[in-house]
Amino acid sequence: MGLIVAALAATITFHPALEAEASEEQRVIIEIRKFKFVPEALVVSPGDVVVWKNMDIVPHTATSTNGGWDSGAIEAGGEWETVVTEDMSDDYFCVFHPSMIATVGIESD
Amino acid sequence: MFKKVLISTLALVSIVSVNAQAESPADLNDLEIAHVAYTADSIDIRYAHLALAISKNPAVREFAQTMIRDHSAVNDQAIALVTKLNVAPQDNFLSQQLNGQADQLVREMSQLTGAEFDRRYAENELGYHRAVNGLVAGTFIPNIQNAEVKALFEEAIVIFKAHETHAEKMVASLQKQGS
Numbered sequence: 001m002g003l004i005v006a007a008l009a010a011t012i013t014f015h016p017a018l019e020a021e022a023s024e025e026q027r028v029i030i031e032i033r034k035f036k037f038v039p040e041a042l043v044v045s046p047g048d049v050v051v052w053k054n055m056d057i058v059p060h061t062a063t064s065t066n067g068g069w070d071s072g073a074i075e076a077g078g079e080w081e082t083v084v085t086e087d088m089s090d091d092y093f094c095v096f097h098p099s100m101i102a103t104v105g106i107e108s109d
Numbered sequence: 110m111f112k113k114v115l116i117s118t119l120a121l122v123s124i125v126s127v128n129a130q131a132e133s134p135a136d137l138n139d140l141e142i143a144h145v146a147y148t149a150d151s152i153d154i155r156y157a158h159l160a161l162a163i164s165k166n167p168a169v170r171e172f173a174q175t176m177i178r179d180h181s182a183v184n185d186q187a188i189a190l191v192t193k194l195n196v197a198p199q200d201n202f203l204s205q206q207l208n209g210q211a212d213q214l215v216r217e218m219s220q221l222t223g224a225e226f227d228r229r230y231a232e233n234e235l236g237y238h239r240a241v242n243g244l245v246a247g248t249f250i251p252n253i254q255n256a257e258v259k260a261l262f263e264e265a266i267v268i269f270k271a272h273e274t275h276a277e278k279m280v281a282s283l284q285k286q287g288s
Contacts, residue, residue, distance in 0.1 A: 057183065099274045
């Protein structure tokens with residue numbers, strides 16, 4: 001019996017999928033690369049942390065189209081993160097380069 | 110006799126010198142291309158400063174600030190690269206031609222105000238980015254020999270194409286406001 005419990009414990013500890021389920025909040029990365037937000041569409045949950053990483057050589061912003069949230073300038077090589085709230089769901093864009101648009105959707109429970 | 114030899118020598122030097130100089134964008138070497146790119150960036154920064162001095166239109170001012178921010182960043186990268194490679198960009202006919210055209214245009218735009226300036230600035234930004242992007246994508250990138258210089262130009266063309274799209278929208282918006 002003890003052997004079975006130990007084996008189960010080992011499985012749970014080292015299985016990545018189970019590890020992800022154990023943690024409710026996720027940290028999601030959006031790369032800004034070649035003037036695109038990657039991925040362009042993202043679904044997250046309240047409490048998750050979204051990080052925008054600027055891989056370009058010029059500054060960008062991640063700015064809600066309805067004005068609800070705004071990263072300000074994210075310098076080249078820099079990043080900005082925010083905790084997702086229920087009212088955050090929105091299209092967003094780069095103020096400096098308005099052709100860069102993307103979406104954050106909020107997953108309902 | 111000495112005079113004749115001197116004249117012949119000078120003539121030869123002149124011919125060699127003319128032949129050594131590029132006369133078409135496709136003939137430029139990497140160092141000359143780098144010089145053209147730095148010059149073209151600097152010219153657009155100059156136009157942008159003029160726009161910030163004259164325009165009161167928020168969209169035009171935002172665009173101008175973006176031009177200063179982005180073209181300065183590209184030039185900073187270019188300086189870092191030529192410093193690393195321990196080379197110096199070379200002045201050439203195209204850089205001189207661009208500077209001459211820019212002097213003339215700055216003089217012309219300096220006389221304008223209000224919506225008239227905004228339209229002229231926006232239309233020039235669109236035309237300028239179209240022309241430079243065509244040159245960079247069609248001639249410079251295929252001809253650049255150094256891999257690091259080519260990589261910087263490939264990164265820069267993405268930026269400049271976004272500027273072109275932005276300028277197209279600015280022109281359309283100003284035309285709508287004026288109609």
